[in-house]
Amino acid sequence: MTTKSSSKSENTGYISRRSRRGIYVFVLCCLALVYTPRVLLLMSSNEDALLTTEEINYFHQIHKTTSEKKSQKKNKSSKFKVPPEKFDPSVYSASEWMYLGLSEKQTKVVMKFAARGIKNEDQLKQIFVIPDQLFYLIKDSVIFSITPHFNERKVTQSARKEISMIELNTASADELEKLVGIGPYLSDKIVSLRSQLGGFNQIEQLLEVYKFPPELLESIKNFVTVDPLMVHKINVNSGTTEELNAHPYLNWNQANSIVKIRKQKGKYTSLDQLKESVLIDEKTYKKILPYVTL
Numbered sequence: 001m002t003t004k005s006s007s008k009s010e011n012t013g014y015i016s017r018r019s020r021r022g023i024y025v026f027v028l029c030c031l032a033l034v035y036t037p038r039v040l041l042l043m044s045s046n047e048d049a050l051l052t053t054e055e056i057n058y059f060h061q062i063h064k065t066t067s068e069k070k071s072q073k074k075n076k077s078s079k080f081k082v083p084p085e086k087f088d089p090s091v092y093s094a095s096e097w098m099y100l101g102l103s104e105k106q107t108k109v110v111m112k113f114a115a116r117g118i119k120n121e122d123q124l125k126q127i128f129v130i131p132d133q134l135f136y137l138i139k140d141s142v143i144f145s146i147t148p149h150f151n152e153r154k155v156t157q158s159a160r161k162e163i164s165m166i167e168l169n170t171a172s173a174d175e176l177e178k179l180v181g182i183g184p185y186l187s188d189k190i191v192s193l194r195s196q197l198g199g200f201n202q203i204e205q206l207l208e209v210y211k212f213p214p215e216l217l218e219s220i221k222n223f224v225t226v227d228p229l230m231v232h233k234i235n236v237n238s239g240t241t242e243e244l245n246a247h248p249y250l251n252w253n254q255a256n257s258i259v260k261i262r263k264q265k266g267k268y269t270s271l272d273q274l275k276e277s278v279l280i281d282e283k284t285y286k287k288i289l290p291y292v293t294l
Helices: 002-010 017-049 053-078 094-100 104-116 121-125 132-141 150-161 184-197 203-208 214-223 241-245 252-265 271-276 282-291
Strands: none
Touching: 094 104, 094 132, 094 184, 094 214, 121 132, 184 203, 203 214, 241 252, 252 271, 271 282
């Protein structure tokens, strides 16, 4: 027994069981000191990341609102147009300013400045209702008269008013531009609508032209006439669905119903029979009546 104990003490590399336990405990304590803060931090982050349904919906709403504002801002900045040709802002019409992207209220303000004359680029830029985006789009297209005073502008408009009556169904785009307030944009739109309709039946149809202001109609109606006899009419007893559908006042289903009823009847004997189609209401019937015949 004594020999065995002495042999263990002579072996310097020998570690007793108690010492080994102490080492294990020490190592475990060190590991605990190192990893416990990390585990706690991780657990804390996960708890913070858990959001309630209300919080999630709230952040989604913020994101949606921000996206909509960005979209509106983008649309607002892109609604303005480059002028189709060089122009003098002192004699530009209200409809032409609205074509460039100004609202009706903004246009009224600009027209008041134009009445006093716009002599240079600085004066144009000082018109507070013209946004910077539009100003930089039009500045290279602007030309200024040498003496663009109100009196000269008034004389110019008076000269344009001294024209013979214009017949809407035969007038060219250039002839329409002689009317005060009608520029290249509106004249082209008028001719385009006239072609689609087959001719104008009444002056009030000008209001169907995109961005044609009612006040402009009032100012020119004494200088234009309409000859209804020049309107091209579609024969409902021989016209195809495609021909009827091509008219702005009829859609495909209405045109198709007119043809189907004709096939059932053999032919129409009265234009009133068009109303037998459930798709042709009284309003549509009155609009299409000047453009159809038997």
